[in-house]
Amino acid sequence: MSGMTGMGAAWRHLRTDRSAVGSRVDPAVVRRVLGAAVPHRRLLAGFGTVTVLDALLVVVTPLLVQRLVDDGIVAGEVGVIVWVAVAIAGVALVDAAFGVLGGWLSARIGEGLIRDLRIQVFGHVQRQGLAFFTRTQTGALVSRLNNDVVGAQRAFTTVLSNVVANSVSALVVGITMLALSWQVTLLCLVMFPLLFVVSRWVGARLAVLTREQMDGNADLGNVMTERFNVGGAMLLKLFGRRTEEDVNFALKATRVRDVGVRIALLTRLFASVMLLVPALATALVYGVGGYLVVRGELTLGTLLALATLLLRLLGPLQGLSNVRIDVMTALVSFERVFEVLDLPSTVVERADAVPLQFAAGSRGVRLELDHVGFAYPDPATTTLASLETVGGADRGRGSEPVLHDVTFVAEPGETVALVGPSGAGKTTITHLVARLYDVDRGTVRVAGHDVRAVTLDSLEDVVGYVTQDSHMFHDTIGANLRYARPDATDEQIWAALEAARIARLVRSLPQGLETVVGDRGYRLSGGERQRLAIARLLLKAPPLVVLDEATAHLDGESEQAVQEALATALDGRTSLVIAHRLSTVRSADQILVVDGGRIVEAGTHPELLARGGLYAQLHGTQLVDDTPVTR
Numbered sequence: 001m002s003g004m005t006g007m008g009a010a011w012r013h014l015r016t017d018r019s020a021v022g023s024r025v026d027p028a029v030v031r032r033v034l035g036a037a038v039p040h041r042r043l044l045a046g047f048g049t050v051t052v053l054d055a056l057l058v059v060v061t062p063l064l065v066q067r068l069v070d071d072g073i074v075a076g077e078v079g080v081i082v083w084v085a086v087a088i089a090g091v092a093l094v095d096a097a098f099g100v101l102g103g104w105l106s107a108r109i110g111e112g113l114i115r116d117l118r119i120q121v122f123g124h125v126q127r128q129g130l131a132f133f134t135r136t137q138t139g140a141l142v143s144r145l146n147n148d149v150v151g152a153q154r155a156f157t158t159v160l161s162n163v164v165a166n167s168v169s170a171l172v173v174g175i176t177m178l179a180l181s182w183q184v185t186l187l188c189l190v191m192f193p194l195l196f197v198v199s200r201w202v203g204a205r206l207a208v209l210t211r212e213q214m215d216g217n218a219d220l221g222n223v224m225t226e227r228f229n230v231g232g233a234m235l236l237k238l239f240g241r242r243t244e245e246d247v248n249f250a251l252k253a254t255r256v257r258d259v260g261v262r263i264a265l266l267t268r269l270f271a272s273v274m275l276l277v278p279a280l281a282t283a284l285v286y287g288v289g290g291y292l293v294v295r296g297e298l299t300l301g302t303l304l305a306l307a308t309l310l311l312r313l314l315g316p317l318q319g320l321s322n323v324r325i326d327v328m329t330a331l332v333s334f335e336r337v338f339e340v341l342d343l344p345s346t347v348v349e350r351a352d353a354v355p356l357q358f359a360a361g362s363r364g365v366r367l368e369l370d371h372v373g374f375a376y377p378d379p380a381t382t383t384l385a386s387l388e389t390v391g392g393a394d395r396g397r398g399s400e401p402v403l404h405d406v407t408f409v410a411e412p413g414e415t416v417a418l419v420g421p422s423g424a425g426k427t428t429i430t431h432l433v434a435r436l437y438d439v440d441r442g443t444v445r446v447a448g449h450d451v452r453a454v455t456l457d458s459l460e461d462v463v464g465y466v467t468q469d470s471h472m473f474h475d476t477i478g479a480n481l482r483y484a485r486p487d488a489t490d491e492q493i494w495a496a497l498e499a500a501r502i503a504r505l506v507r508s509l510p511q512g513l514e515t516v517v518g519d520r521g522y523r524l525s526g527g528e529r530q531r532l533a534i535a536r537l538l539l540k541a542p543p544l545v546v547l548d549e550a551t552a553h554l555d556g557e558s559e560q561a562v563q564e565a566l567a568t569a570l571d572g573r574t575s576l577v578i579a580h581r582l583s584t585v586r587s588a589d590q591i592l593v594v595d596g597g598r599i600v601e602a603g604t605h606p607e608l609l610a611r612g613g614l615y616a617q618l619h620g621t622q623l624v625d626d627t628p629v630t631r
């Protein structure tokens with residue numbers, strides 16, 4: 001460690017984004033960072049000790065060289081030569097051992113810190129309300145979880161080793177050199193300011209270029225991720241924009257190339273200066289020192305020791321000149337992580353929340369919406385601007401109310417169908433049932449309890465959702481199903497698959513339950529995916545089911561399979577269904593017609609038809625006639 005290359009360390013600093021340096025050190029952030037380090041204090045103490053001892057070793061070898069030359073070679077004492085040479089080897093061994101030990105300790109501290117921060121951020125993000133995820137760009141969030149957390153860790157251990165090791169080394173080397181020959185030392189030190197001037201100049205320019213390069217690369221990355229997925233690629237093909245896309249991409253790639261070339265040029269310049277200054281200083285040491293040796297004012301050994309020490313001063317001095325950048329960069333990374341940790345969730349479990357109780361095996365639970373009013377939360381409160389998908393132009397503007405005075409009751413075991421024009425608020429109503437969002441006015445009650453008064457886990461156990469595009473993780477069919485019920489036996493899983501009319505397909509797959517599905521796995525058709533989601537729901541067996549019926553036309557056979565599976569899933573449960581099919585509304589106990597966020601009509605199919613209102617209009621245009629032609 002003591003032989004650290006000044007060049008590598010200096011270069012890393014130059015590439016550091018200096019935008020952080022202008023900001024102020026926030027004592028609160030510093031306190032939190034220290035708090036995060038507390039669990040690792042023993043390792044930190046060990047790391048500090050090893051670093052200091054290692055830094056002290058920097059001067060030992062040059063001093064041994066002095067003895068070797070003066071007392072051994074010049075004096076013709078072979079014994080001394082052997083003794084000192086062995087000692088030099090010993091120091092090298094100890095140095096190497098300290099290097100390994102220090103590296104291990106710093107990795108333990110750093111990786112431990114990453115682990116702690118990752119677990120905290122993951123847990124916190126998981127508990128965010130749905131509003132957070134509708135606004136947040138997944139890439140930006142994942143990068144925050146990966147890069148910033150790693151950045152915080154790296155900066156933290158860098159600051160530690162930089163400040164401690166470099167201060168001790170610079171101090172010890174400086175004092176030793178002065179003690180050996182203050183004249184030569186002062187003369188050499190005159191050269192060093194030149195190094196700082198150049199490195200600052202290059203650093204300032206590189207900071208700007210580095211940022212440009214990062215932005216440029218991120219830009220390229222975004223273009224690719226947005227277009228190289230099924231949705232984006234489809235859009236590209238449907239609108240025939242290939243040539244424009246090529247040109248746009250080429251422009252961005254050119255920008256990245258130009259910045260890259262300029263960075264390379266500055267790098268070479270910097271490298272040359274970094275080599276030149278010590279070389280000139282060495283020339284000075286040998287020139288002036290050699291003269292002093294001839295005049296008998298300096299021994300040959302001392303001259304050689306000075307020359308060696310000089311080179312060992314470079315790295316620590318360079319490192320110390322960048323301590324502020326290191327500290328600020330570390331704090332900025334930490335701040336960005338803390339920013340995510342401090343974002344409050346829109347849906348929070350009350351401290352006095354109780355588990356939602358319902359009689360096991362009951363025919364569903366009662367669902368009641370009581371004068372519910374709702375507006376989607378203001379984007380400013382749901383996510384961080386830096387994590388948003390859109391420009392955030394609507395931040396802070398608040399949202400218009402989407403639901404007004406919505407009141408209805410679904411008795412245990414009843415099916416309530418929601419129908420209405422697009423954008424009327426049907427999906428929004430379903431979101432309020434499992435508290436994906438909180439109401440602004442009125443109350444949502446499940447089994448007689450206000451959903452805000454019960455624990456989120458117990459509420460999630462009671463309510464099951466099957467959406468049009470139910471998500472499957474990139475995992476096996478078995479694992480996806482067990483997500484609903486980890487202790488399910490294979491028999492129970494097959495029973496659920498059977499009931500969801502998908503068992504035959506799973507059996508026909510070569511790997512059966514072990515078949516990997518999801519984004520990058522086996523391509524399930526719309527109908528298959530929905531039936532698998534129904535099987536998952538059946539395993540969970542919630543007494544209240546929220547269902548968004550498929551609007552897409554499936555082929556006759558899957559259509560019938562999905563309908564049968566749904567009939568099984570809803571049987572004996574309370575259900576709230578966004579209905580798109582005639583068969584569903586006909587069999588529903590109650591149909592609610594939603595328009596402009598209000599329930600404008602309610603009743604059974606014949607009642608509403610007879611009324612001749614909005615339902616009668618929608619009936620002909622919006623509902624898929626899937627009733628078998630038996631009449």
Ligand SMILES: Nc1ncnc2c1ncn2[C@@H]1O[C@H](COP(=O)(O)OP(=O)(O)OP(=O)(O)O)[C@@H](O)[C@H]1O
Nearest residue numbers: 134376399402420421422423424425426427428429
């Ligand atoms: N996450 C959201 N943030 C802000 N506004 C939203 C959000 N989701 C939906 N809206 C708005 O709320 C209103 C109701 O939307 P909702 O999705 O509930 O309608 P819907 O009846 O289910 O429509 P569709 O049948 O087309 O799915 C719409 O004006 C919509 O733009």
